[in-house]
Amino acid sequence: MNNSTTPLSYGKIFRFWLPLAITWLMMAAEGPFLAAIIARMSAEKLNLAAYGIAYAFALVAESPVIMLMSASTALCHDRISYRRLRNFTLWLCLAVTLLLGLFLLPPLFFFFAENLLGLTNEIATLTHRALICLLPWAAAIGLRRFYQGILIAAHKTRRVAAATVLRLTTMTATALLFYHFGELNGAQVGALALSCGVIIEALFTRYLARQALAEISQKQPAAETKQMGYREIWNYYLPLALTPFIGLSIHPLVTFFLGKGRDALESLAVMPVIYGLTFVFRALGLSYQEVAIALIGEDRNNYLKVRNFAVGLGLLTSACLTLIAFTPLADFWFRDLSGLSQNLSDFATGPLQVQAIFPALTVLICWQRVVLIDARLTRPISIATAIEACGIFTFLTISMLYFPVSGAMAASIAYVVGRLLAVSILQRSLSKPTI
Numbered sequence: 001m002n003n004s005t006t007p008l009s010y011g012k013i014f015r016f017w018l019p020l021a022i023t024w025l026m027m028a029a030e031g032p033f034l035a036a037i038i039a040r041m042s043a044e045k046l047n048l049a050a051y052g053i054a055y056a057f058a059l060v061a062e063s064p065v066i067m068l069m070s071a072s073t074a075l076c077h078d079r080i081s082y083r084r085l086r087n088f089t090l091w092l093c094l095a096v097t098l099l100l101g102l103f104l105l106p107p108l109f110f111f112f113a114e115n116l117l118g119l120t121n122e123i124a125t126l127t128h129r130a131l132i133c134l135l136p137w138a139a140a141i142g143l144r145r146f147y148q149g150i151l152i153a154a155h156k157t158r159r160v161a162a163a164t165v166l167r168l169t170t171m172t173a174t175a176l177l178f179y180h181f182g183e184l185n186g187a188q189v190g191a192l193a194l195s196c197g198v199i200i201e202a203l204f205t206r207y208l209a210r211q212a213l214a215e216i217s218q219k220q221p222a223a224e225t226k227q228m229g230y231r232e233i234w235n236y237y238l239p240l241a242l243t244p245f246i247g248l249s250i251h252p253l254v255t256f257f258l259g260k261g262r263d264a265l266e267s268l269a270v271m272p273v274i275y276g277l278t279f280v281f282r283a284l285g286l287s288y289q290e291v292a293i294a295l296i297g298e299d300r301n302n303y304l305k306v307r308n309f310a311v312g313l314g315l316l317t318s319a320c321l322t323l324i325a326f327t328p329l330a331d332f333w334f335r336d337l338s339g340l341s342q343n344l345s346d347f348a349t350g351p352l353q354v355q356a357i358f359p360a361l362t363v364l365i366c367w368q369r370v371v372l373i374d375a376r377l378t379r380p381i382s383i384a385t386a387i388e389a390c391g392i393f394t395f396l397t398i399s400m401l402y403f404p405v406s407g408a409m410a411a412s413i414a415y416v417v418g419r420l421l422a423v424s425i426l427q428r429s430l431s432k433p434t435i
Contacts, residue, residue, distance in 0.1 A: 008295060008302045013309045019161035019292045020152070024283040025163050031055075032276075034193060038173045038186035047186030050126035053119070054191055056252065057127075058134045061100045063248050065092060065142030065239045067240035072149030073293045074373050078219040080227055082150075088233050089146045093139035100138060104131055126187045133191035136199055144202035147209045152290045154212035165203040171197030225276075239382035240373075246385045250392060251275075254411050257396040261407030263347070270348035271408055277324070278355050281317040282348065285363035288313060292370040300374070307367065314363030322356040325349070351412035361419045368426040380429035388422035 038047050068089055076082040103109060106128070113124040148160050175193035178184050184192065221227055228236065258267045259373050324330055330352060334345035369381050392414045399410035 008284055008297075008305055010305065010309055013291070013295060013306065016155065016157055016295065017288055017309075019157040020287040020291060021284050023161045023164045023278065024287040026161075026168055028276075028279060028283055029170070030194070033172065034175060034190040037179055037193075039185035041179065041189065044135060044186060046123060046126060050123050050130055050187040051119075051190045053123070054130035054134060054187060055125045055194075057100075057103075058133055058137050058191075058194075059113045059248050060245070061096055061134075062138040062141045063245040064096055064241040065089075065138060065145065065171075067237070067245040068092075068125060068142055069145035069149040069152070070293060070369075070373055071148045071237055071240060071289055073290045074149075074376075075228070076150055076153060078221040079102075079217050079219050081214045082213070084228065084233060085228060086146070088237070089142060089229060093142040096138045096142070097135065100131070100135060100303075104128065104135070105139070126185060129185070130187040130191040133188050134195055137195050140195070140198040140202040144198065144205045146338075147202070149290065150209045150212050151205070152294050154209075154215070155294065156208070157291075159208040160205070163201050166204050167197040167201035170200040173249045176234060193250050197260060198416055226312070235376055236376060239378040239380075242382040243385045246382065246389050250389050253393060254396065254414075257393075257400065258407040258411060261396075261400050261410060262404070263406040264364050265345060267411070270340065270344055270351070271411060273334065273340065274348055274352050274355065274408070274412070277333060277352065278321065278358055279358040281321045282362045284317050285313060285359055285366055288363060289366040292367060296370065296374055310363050310367045314360035317359035317363065321352075321359055325353040325356045347406070348408065351406075351408040354409065354412040354416060355418035357416060358419065361416070361423060365419065365423055365426065368423065368430060371430055372426070377429065380426060384422040384425040384429075387425055388418040390418075391421040392418035 033229070034051070035048060038044060041047060072085055072089075075085055103112075104122055104280060109128055109131075110121075110124055113119045114121060119127065144163070148163075151157065151159050171193045174196045175189055178189045178192065182189065255268070255271075258271060258388060261267060288310060292310065295302055296306050297303070324333060330349045331345050334340045334348050335342060340348065365384075372378060372381055395414040395417050396410055399405060400407075403410060405413075
């Protein structure tokens with residue numbers, strides 16, 4: 001799709017990657033903005049809790065479609081491959097929407113929410129209404145990520161960023177409109193704003209991809225190219241779908257461990273702040289995955305430069321987080337910007353220092369996934385994620401029983417240990433001669 005014969009340079013990689021990095025950072029601003037809106041409406045505690053629970057359910061619902069961007073970036077090279085993956089995407093989006101709709105049937109939902117999760121009827125009702133507003137969320141996410149992959153493969157990353165700007169604008173306008181003039185509760189306002197933003201983004205992304213799609217439609221598959229049937233696409237994509245599903249299940253369970261560990265209240269208070277800071281730097285690495293898939297080259301002719309850029313990105317992001325974690329900047333971030341007390345700021349500094357290496361590990365594991373996705377070997381990716389989750393929970397369990405450390409410190413060490421296990425597993429797969 002990209003007809004440029006200009007040799008790949010590090011400057012070109014940077015310009016290609018930058019719009020996607022900005023996109024990830026913009027998306028990171030959604031949560032704090034909507035939480036601020038809900039906090040200014042009536043019954044703010046109940047609605048913030050309901051919105052948070054509904055959002056967690058929505059993330060689980062969208063997890064099967066998250067990796068469609070990587071799949072379309074890697075696979076959609078000609079008319080036949082595009083049509084098959086598009087049809088697969090449509091059926092997958094329909095399936096996750098129907099499953100979420102089935103879950104929202106009142107007898108099933110309220111049994112799960114009240115009897116299994118222990119929510120009060122009031123919070124369960126608010127959560128149910130918010131989830132109804134989020135019903136189109138997963139399908140819209142799937143479609144826009146599919147077409148984002150098309151744009152990335154066509155080297156049109158600025159259009160991805162432009163669609164995200166429209167998403168944030170729509171979300172903001174919707175939230176403010178219902179905040180000032182609507183009769184909906186805060187949880188519904190937040191959920192509806194998210195859905196409207198993502199739906200508009202999906203439609204606009206499809207519009208922006210029209211030129212790239214026209215180019216794909218004119219391409220016939222090469223004679224030596226082996227086309228993937230729907231069964232092969234399913235076998236290829238299933239491990240990718242399981243990866244975010246497993247990953248998204250980690251954080252709620254870590255929260256459970258924090259509530260049972262040492263210094264539970266302090267740990268629960270500081271971990272979201274630590275997570276928010278580390279995510280800024282991890283997002284820069286996460287945004288590089290599809291970039292590397294698109295630029296590595298059909299014969300991996302750009303392998304070294306794309307890998308070297310990943311090395312530099314990993315070192316830079318961890319160096320920046322290290323600078324914050326081990327200097328007075330940590331106190332400035334926690335106390336002055338985040339509003340934590342001096343005691344909580346001191347409490348959070350140690351766990352942050354442990355996680356200073358995490359951005360580099362994020363870039364590393366994304367690079368490993370790129371090589372495996374390019375080789376169409378996706379099963380090791382989900383296996384490594386499952387082992388990472390098991391490592392985190394095992395370490396947290398042991399630390400609760402035997403280690404005299406706070407829950408926040410134990411969780412930070414567990415995150416790093418789990419990621420090192422996943423990296424080790426993927427490296428073994430990469431060392432095989434077939435890669």
